[in-house]
Amino acid sequence: xxxxxxxxxxxxxxxxxxxxxxxxxxxxxxxxxxxxxxxxxxxxxxxxxxxxxxxxxxxxxxxxxxxxxxxxxxxxxxxxxxxxxxxxxxxxxxxxxxxxxxxxxxxxxxxxxxxxxxxxxxxxxxxxxxxxxxxxxxxxxxxxxxxxxxxxxxxxxxxxxxxxxxxxxxxxxxxxxxxxxxxxxxxxxxxxxxxxxxxxxxxxxxxxxxxxxxxxxxxxxxxxxxxxxxxxxxxxxxxxxxxxxxxxxxxxxxxxxxxxxxxxxxxxxxxxxxxxxxxxxxxxxxxxxxxxxxxxxxxxxxxxxxxxxxxxxxxxxxxxxxxxxxxxxxxxxxxxxxxxxxxxxxxxxxxxxxxxxxxxxxxxxxxxxxxxxxxxxxxxxxxxxx
Amino acid sequence: xxxxxxxxxxxxxxxxxxxxxxxxxxxxxxxxxxxxxxxxxxxxxxxxxxxxxxxxxxxxxxxxxxxxxxxxxxxxxxxxxxxxxxxxxxxxxxxxxxxxxxxxxxxxxxxxxxxxxxxxxxxxxxxxxxxxxxxxxxxxxxxxxxxxxxxxxxxxxxxxxxxxxxxxxxxxxxxxxxxxxxxxxxxxxxxxxxxxxxxxxxxxxxxxxxxxxxxxxxxxxxxxxxxxxxxxxxxxxxxxxxxxxxxxxxxxxxxxxxxxxxxxxxxxxxxxxxxxxxxxxxxxxxxxxxxxxxxxxxxxxxxxxxxxxxxxxx
Numbered sequence: 001x002x003x004x005x006x007x008x009x010x011x012x013x014x015x016x017x018x019x020x021x022x023x024x025x026x027x028x029x030x031x032x033x034x035x036x037x038x039x040x041x042x043x044x045x046x047x048x049x050x051x052x053x054x055x056x057x058x059x060x061x062x063x064x065x066x067x068x069x070x071x072x073x074x075x076x077x078x079x080x081x082x083x084x085x086x087x088x089x090x091x092x093x094x095x096x097x098x099x100x101x102x103x104x105x106x107x108x109x110x111x112x113x114x115x116x117x118x119x120x121x122x123x124x125x126x127x128x129x130x131x132x133x134x135x136x137x138x139x140x141x142x143x144x145x146x147x148x149x150x151x152x153x154x155x156x157x158x159x160x161x162x163x164x165x166x167x168x169x170x171x172x173x174x175x176x177x178x179x180x181x182x183x184x185x186x187x188x189x190x191x192x193x194x195x196x197x198x199x200x201x202x203x204x205x206x207x208x209x210x211x212x213x214x215x216x217x218x219x220x221x222x223x224x225x226x227x228x229x230x231x232x233x234x235x236x237x238x239x240x241x242x243x244x245x246x247x248x249x250x251x252x253x254x255x256x257x258x259x260x261x262x263x264x265x266x267x268x269x270x271x272x273x274x275x276x277x278x279x280x281x282x283x284x285x286x287x288x289x290x291x292x293x294x295x296x297x298x299x300x301x302x303x304x305x306x307x308x309x310x311x312x313x314x315x316x317x318x319x320x321x322x323x324x325x326x327x328x329x330x331x332x333x334x335x336x337x338x339x340x341x342x343x344x345x346x347x348x349x350x351x352x353x354x355x356x357x358x359x360x361x362x363x364x365x366x367x368x369x370x371x372x373x374x375x376x377x378x379x380x381x382x383x384x385x386x
Numbered sequence: 387x388x389x390x391x392x393x394x395x396x397x398x399x400x401x402x403x404x405x406x407x408x409x410x411x412x413x414x415x416x417x418x419x420x421x422x423x424x425x426x427x428x429x430x431x432x433x434x435x436x437x438x439x440x441x442x443x444x445x446x447x448x449x450x451x452x453x454x455x456x457x458x459x460x461x462x463x464x465x466x467x468x469x470x471x472x473x474x475x476x477x478x479x480x481x482x483x484x485x486x487x488x489x490x491x492x493x494x495x496x497x498x499x500x501x502x503x504x505x506x507x508x509x510x511x512x513x514x515x516x517x518x519x520x521x522x523x524x525x526x527x528x529x530x531x532x533x534x535x536x537x538x539x540x541x542x543x544x545x546x547x548x549x550x551x552x553x554x555x556x557x558x559x560x561x562x563x564x565x566x567x568x569x570x571x572x573x574x575x576x577x578x579x580x581x582x583x584x585x586x587x588x589x590x591x592x593x594x595x596x597x598x599x600x601x602x603x604x605x606x607x608x609x610x611x612x613x614x615x616x617x618x619x620x621x622x623x624x625x626x627x628x629x630x631x632x633x634x635x636x637x638x639x640x641x642x643x644x645x646x647x648x649x650x651x652x653x654x655x656x657x658x659x660x661x662x663x664x665x666x667x668x669x670x671x672x673x674x675x676x677x678x679x680x681x682x683x684x685x686x687x688x689x690x691x692x693x694x695x696x697x698x699x700x
Contacts, residue, residue, distance in 0.1 A: 005494045008494060012486075218476070222477065223491070226434045228467045228495065229463075
């Protein structure tokens with residue numbers, strides 16, 4: 001590979017991109033503004049769950065606690081996962097369950113008495129996913145229902161049971177938001193910035209593809225191809241420059257998110273960098289794919305923007321993917337934007353470790369490789385036939 | 387030097403270039419002419435290494451006894467570096483400065499550091515753009531952009547240059563400046579292939595002219611040699627009274643293809659000095675009064691139309 005030419009091409013792309021101030025402002029200002037808007041909308045308030053994943057930790061092992069567990073497992077509204085306390089907390093932080101309920105030791109003995117107002121109410125700890133905070137009330141309600149039913153079943157078998165002044169809720173709950181390392185309050189802007197960054201950087205990828213199509217139209221591609229350069233240099237330089245531009249934009253957007261909106265990388269910094277690099281490569285190979293399959297800049301731009309919007313919408317960039325029906329949540333795993341958003345979420349507000357970044361990085365690199373392979377396969381190297 | 391040897395190219399069942407051969411020697415400008423669809427663009431694309439020929443070879447050499455090498459061979463990249471291409475389109479980056487454009491294209495050919503800076507400065511000076519080195523082409527006139535477009539092909543100092551209609555949309559001053567520059571390049575021993583639709587450009591610049599049609603070379607010669615292919619090099623144009631008997635006139639010695647439209651009579655002549663009196667005598671003898679008379683000499687356009695026909699091409 002001609003290294004001098006390679007660097008010259010990369011430098012050229014960077015200078016061209018950053019000299020287009022309108023595009024630059026669009027790439028940076030638009031995601032910040034829209035992320036701020038969505039972040040303010042999707043604070044810890046709105047949610048419409050379908051089937052709610054909940055972890056249950058039974059430290060009591062009494063007949064009552066086992067009846068509660070059985071009852072919850074049989075509830076169609078819940079996806080109940082019995083886990084130990086540490087695993088349950090980790091599952092909440094990773095976004096795998098909506099809440100983790102811990103039944104304390106002595107719960108089985110104290111709760112029936114407390115129902116009748118006869119003793120101190122046991123404290124049930126609940127850790128919940130702050131990005132899905134509205135689900136907490138639903139979980140509390142369903143849990144109370146199952147506890148009441150289970151106590152009722154037990155009391156029916158107790159002939160000496162007597163009524164007291166009235167029934168009261170037989171337990172107290174102590175709810176805790178499961179955030180990154182439990183150090184900071186949940187920042188609703190964090191997810192919005194992940195989503196908007198992904199969307200607008202993918203738009204930048206479209207610009208890369210359209211740029212190649214325009215170069216063909218203007219004869220620049222002919223001039224580049226007439227030079228003693230291999231295909232690897234020509235296409236590789238586009239991938240490298242696109243990835244660098246994506247990284248710079250992502251850095252500026254997250255810089256603004258941190259400085260203005262208090263977003264923090266609570267998880268692994270190395271994981272965040274890895275996710276960012278993988279997403280940058282995904283973006284540039286996506287641009288190259290557009291250049292390979294596009295015919296004219298005008299027609300390709302509209303189609304590419306539409307495809308990108310669908311991709312980021314399914315990827316959870318606009319609204320969190322948990323709002324989707326379960327089948328769509330599963331289907332969206334086939335959308336690379338979903339992995340980018342999840343990866344950025346995991347390394348920021350979820351505060352997960354580098355190991356949790358491996359799956360998003362791997363999937364995005366696989367998509368990037370697939371896009372690049374298709375682009376190289378489909379790229380029309382010939383000049384127009386005349 | 388540059389040689390096209392038995393080049394052939396088909397797209398599907400359509401043969402675009404068919405056994406095409408010609409060469410361009412050092413210090414020579416060869417014009418490549420042809421109507422639309424003649425196969426010029428495909429030929430140029432093959433000569434630049436942009437399209438692989440189905441048959442034949444493009445050979446590149448220095449013309450000083452060194453053997454020619456095939457452009458499509460193992461050392462294609464090295465040979466491509468000896469060719470400079472000026473595309474018909476303005477193939478420059480409008481938002482990079484003139485200097486940055488040339489630095490980029492020089493780097494593509496392996497130039498770097500001080501040699502690159504020197505070549506950029508020399509090339510800008512050569513096309514008269516030194517004072518605009520730091521400006522972006524977006525602020526240039528059409529002629530200046532054309533000159534920068536040419537400079538981008540010269541910055542790596544190739545010994546073979548391919549100009550694909552480089553003067554489209556250029557004003558007469560800029561066109562003349564380009565011609566002067568081309569002649570200077572020829573004087574420096576560059577082998578130059580020049581495609582154009584402007585016949586007067588080819589007449590002024592080209593040492594030899596290759597005319598192609600339907601993918602084949604239909605003529606390849608000097609301008610004088612091409613003129614000799616015409617049945618009549620000279621012509622008479624007369625305004626006369628009455629309708630002439632063209633068949634009878636055509637039988638006169640030295641008269642070629644007489645044509646009349648209204649009062650205008652055109653007569654081709656093998657030799658103006660000898661045949662003009664014959665025509666005038668014939669007209670007088672047949673009672674036609676001559677009101678106006680002018681003579682002309684066939685030009686390259688006559689040759690071109692004679693060889694490729696007057697039918698419109700798409």
